[in-house]
Amino acid sequence: MFHAKITVTLRSSILDPQGKAIEQGIHSMGYSAISRVRIGKHIEFDVQTDDRKEAERMIREACEKLLSNPIMEDFTFNLEPVKQSAHV
Amino acid sequence: MSKIKFGVVVFPGSNCDHDAQFAAGSIMKQDARFIWHKESSLGDVDVVIVPGGFSYGDYLRCGAIARFSPIMKNVVRFAEGGGVVIGICNGFQILTEAGLLPGALLRNESLQFVCKDVFLRVESAETKFTGVCRQGEILRIPIAHGDGNYFAEPEVLDRLEGEGRIAFRYATPDGEITPEANPNGSSRNIAGIVNERGNVLGMMPHPERACDPLLGNTDGQKFFQSVVESFTVHEFVNNLS
Numbered sequence: 001m002f003h004a005k006i007t008v009t010l011r012s013s014i015l016d017p018q019g020k021a022i023e024q025g026i027h028s029m030g031y032s033a034i035s036r037v038r039i040g041k042h043i044e045f046d047v048q049t050d051d052r053k054e055a056e057r058m059i060r061e062a063c064e065k066l067l068s069n070p071i072m073e074d075f076t077f078n079l080e081p082v083k084q085s086a087h088v
Numbered sequence: 089m090s091k092i093k094f095g096v097v098v099f100p101g102s103n104c105d106h107d108a109q110f111a112a113g114s115i116m117k118q119d120a121r122f123i124w125h126k127e128s129s130l131g132d133v134d135v136v137i138v139p140g141g142f143s144y145g146d147y148l149r150c151g152a153i154a155r156f157s158p159i160m161k162n163v164v165r166f167a168e169g170g171g172v173v174i175g176i177c178n179g180f181q182i183l184t185e186a187g188l189l190p191g192a193l194l195r196n197e198s199l200q201f202v203c204k205d206v207f208l209r210v211e212s213a214e215t216k217f218t219g220v221c222r223q224g225e226i227l228r229i230p231i232a233h234g235d236g237n238y239f240a241e242p243e244v245l246d247r248l249e250g251e252g253r254i255a256f257r258y259a260t261p262d263g264e265i266t267p268e269a270n271p272n273g274s275s276r277n278i279a280g281i282v283n284e285r286g287n288v289l290g291m292m293p294h295p296e297r298a299c300d301p302l303l304g305n306t307d308g309q310k311f312f313q314s315v316v317e318s319f320t321v322h323e324f325v326n327n328l329s
Contacts, residue, residue, distance in 0.1 A: 010194075014239065017199050041148075066156070069149055069185065071192040072239060 001084050002047045002055045006077040008068045009040035043067055046082065055079060092316050094120040095133035097163065097179075099154045104140035104176065104296060111296040112137070116312045125157040133171075135315060136163055140177030140232075140294060150193060150235045151181035160186055172216060172315065173288045177233055180280075180290035189283055189290045190248070191240030197273025201234040205305070206271055208279050208293060209259035212252045215282050216318035217289045220310050226263050227256075227307040229293040231271060236292040238274035238281075245275055256280035256291060 010016045016038050023037040047055040056079065063075040094112040098105045105122060112135075113120030123130060130136060143154035154160070160182075167173045167188050175183035183189045196202060205228050210221040221227070240248070248254050256279040260269045270277045272292070280291030295308030 014194065015197070017195060017197055021199065066152060067148070069152070069192055071184075072194060 001082045002049070002052070003080045003082045004045055004047055004055070004059050004077055005080075006043040006059065006063060006067060006075060007040050008043065008063070008073050008075045009038050011072060011074050012038075014072055041067075047079075052079065052081075092118045092319050093132060093134045094118055094137060095123045095130055095135070096120060096137045096139055097123050097125060097159055098139075099125045099141070099143035099157060101143045101145055102139050102141035102178070104178075104294060107294070108137045108139045108176065108296045111299040111308065111312055115299045115309065116316060118316060123159060125154070125159045127159055128162075130159070130162045130166055133166075134319060135172045135174065136166055138163065138173065138175040138179030138182050139296075140179060143178055143182065146178075146235075149185070150178060151183075151185040154178075154182045155185040164188060167283070167288050170285065170287050172318070174217070174315070175288075175290040176294055176296065177231075177236070177292055180292055181235065183288065183290045188288050189281060190244050191238055191275075191281070193235050193292070194237040194239050194273075195235050196233070196237050196271075201232075202236070202271045203230070203232040204271070205230050206279075206293060207259050207261050207263075207269065208256040209263050209265065211254045211257050212282075214252060215255050215286055215289065215314075217280075217282065217311060217314050218255055219314040219318055219321075221314065224263060225310075226259060226261065227295075227310065228261075228298065228305055229295055229308055230297045231293045233272070233292055236272040236274065238272075238278045238292070240275060245278075248278075248281055249276070251284070253282045253284070253286075254278055254280070255282055255289060256293070 018039045019037040068075040109120045208227045210225045213223040257277040295311035298305040298308030
């Protein structure tokens with residue numbers, strides 16, 4: 001089994017007004033060194049397969065068709081194997 | 089002339105479905121019924137309205153989950169067969185998610201939910217949805233949305249413009265297209281577009297909320313009247329041939 005962590009963000013060419021607002025807040029804290037704030041979504045789920053390629057294929061399709069809108073968003077994901085607890 | 093049959097799709101979270109049904113049925117005196125999103129067929133309809141609201145609570149992205157509702161397969165097939173499909177507000181978002189219209193609706197530039205009357209300039213009076221309007225006519229129509237910022241790549245926008253597929257733009261009461269008249273940051277002040285074939289329209293403003301004389305504004309009737317008359321013209325042409 002795998003555990004997937006997915007990040008969806010607005011494409012870099014698209015203005016992110018939430019990120020801009022947050023950046024202003026950070027600057028108000030005095031941290032002018034922080035810039036290019038982007039906000040996104042974090043999605044996690046388990047994938048019941050031991051085949052990494054198959055897991056990646058499923059995640060990619062889920063991201064392309066549902067979890068992100070390719071017109072305005074990019075996605076990245078990270079896949080970690082999970083040891084299932086032994087059932088007696 | 090026989091009545092035009094409108095079908096209004098209802099998702100969990102739709103909240104402009106009754107207004108759309110009332111506008112098409114009670115005001116425009118056509119047939120108008122609801123279609124629950126789990127129904128396996130659209131039934132006998134001439135026009136499908138995908139109404140406004142917050143389908144599935146706007147979870148994930150506006151319209152992202154509604155697009156996978158069982159009825160949407162039929163809506164896509166109906167549209168591909170030339171059937172008239174109207175997406176208003178959340179309906180517009182759903183139609184872009186379903187790939188029936190190009191582009192996407194982003195969060196309003198102001199990050200505010202905007203609920204007010206706006207002025208729309210009819211950019212093309214040649215569509216099925218604007219046929220009774222004059223080119224450049226100004227309509228006062230309400231908007232109510234948080235994610236209505238129309239976005240598409242510049243080449244897509246150029247194509248929409250070149251092919252006369254922009255139905256409405258946000259304008260001043262005098263018909264000027266200015267940044268101040270743009271309530272949500274939409275590219276090139278776009279408020280409504282049609283697909284390549286001209287049978288699918290998406291718009292953020294709510295014409296169904298501007299139909300009843302009791303509410304003091306009937307500009308939205310022109311929208312519904314155009315749709316109804318597009319069928320009359322069709323019938324007329326068919327009778328000639």
